[in-house]
Amino acid sequence: MEIKVCGPGCPNCEKAQKTVEAAIAAKGVQVTVTKVTDFQDMAKLGIFSTPAVVIDGKVKCAGRAPKQSEVEAWIS
Amino acid sequence: MNPLQASCGCACSAGPKLIFSCSGAADVGELADQAARTLTRDGHGKMFCLAGIGGRVSGILKSTEAAASILAIDGCALDCAEKSLEEAGITRFNHLRLTNLGFEKGKANVNTDSIAQVVEKAKLFLS
Numbered sequence: 001m002e003i004k005v006c007g008p009g010c011p012n013c014e015k016a017q018k019t020v021e022a023a024i025a026a027k028g029v030q031v032t033v034t035k036v037t038d039f040q041d042m043a044k045l046g047i048f049s050t051p052a053v054v055i056d057g058k059v060k061c062a063g064r065a066p067k068q069s070e071v072e073a074w075i076s
Numbered sequence: 077m078n079p080l081q082a083s084c085g086c087a088c089s090a091g092p093k094l095i096f097s098c099s100g101a102a103d104v105g106e107l108a109d110q111a112a113r114t115l116t117r118d119g120h121g122k123m124f125c126l127a128g129i130g131g132r133v134s135g136i137l138k139s140t141e142a143a144a145s146i147l148a149i150d151g152c153a154l155d156c157a158e159k160s161l162e163e164a165g166i167t168r169f170n171h172l173r174l175t176n177l178g179f180e181k182g183k184a185n186v187n188t189d190s191i192a193q194v195v196e197k198a199k200l201f202l203s
Contacts, residue, residue: 046128046135049091049142059134063091063142 001029001075006036006062007051016051016065023071031075091144093121093202096129096157096169103184104151104174110186111194112149118195120202121147126157129164140166147172147201149194152181170201 005020007013017035024031036042036054045054049063053071060066060074097112098105116123128136140146140161146169148157158171175181177197184190 046125046133046139048094048122048124048139052135052138054135059138062135062138 002032002034002056003075004034004036004045004054005051006042006045006047006054008037008039012065013051016053019065019068020053020071023068023075026068027072027075029075091142092139093145094124094140094143094147095121095198095202096124096126096146096148096161098148098150098152098155098157099126100151100154100156102151102181103186104179104181106151107179107184107186107190107194108149108151108157108174110191111198114191114195115198115202120195120199121145126160129160129166132164137164137166140164145202146170147198149198150174151179172198172201 003020005017007016020033024033042050042052045059047059047062051065052062053060053066055074095112095115097108099109112123115121124140125136129140146166148161148169148171150157150171150173152175153173155173161169174194177194
């Protein structure tokens with residue numbers, strides 16, 4: 001499984017990153033996490049609001065930091 | 077708001093104003109398309125891909141859900157843009173139909189004047 005956390009690095013994006021990492025730790029799953037900070041790379045995924053979380057190519061949320069429970073459900 | 081968020085220039089603080097055009101084959105569809113592109117170039121919003129809504133492209137859908145406001149521009153009463161958004165579960169948007177502005181399908185001229193007329197009307201929904 002591959003997770004991309006998209007955002008330029010503001011506090012909201014950092015929060016999304018930490019939430020994803022916490023969910024991975026809680027579920028104990030093997031996941032590759034990549035941080036995407038380039039807007040052109042985000043645009044290729046159709047993302048124009050950040051932060052956004054992409055799991056295996058599918059955008060799960062955009063324009064907000066997800067809740068940990070949401071991320072846990074996505075990676076289960 | 078956190079001052080870092082307010083000054084970082086990222087896309088977190090507020091979602092974009094998105095514009096969807098039916099971009100249909102008829103002259104009024106072309107007019108809707110040209111108006112949406114003009115609005116984007118002039119900084120009144122961002123034209124977004126209606127085909128991505130129809131194709132249920134996840135990034136397009138999630139970014140649309142996060143938009144600050146949405147304007148759908150349809151050329152005619154078939155309202156394809158409106159229906160496409162609604163079929164995707166997006167119901168919170170403004171709607172502009174060009175035949176309601178006096179443009180007649182099959183007889184509409186697509187030129188700078190008609191585009192400007194649509195743009196002026198659309199701006200009222202984007203302010």
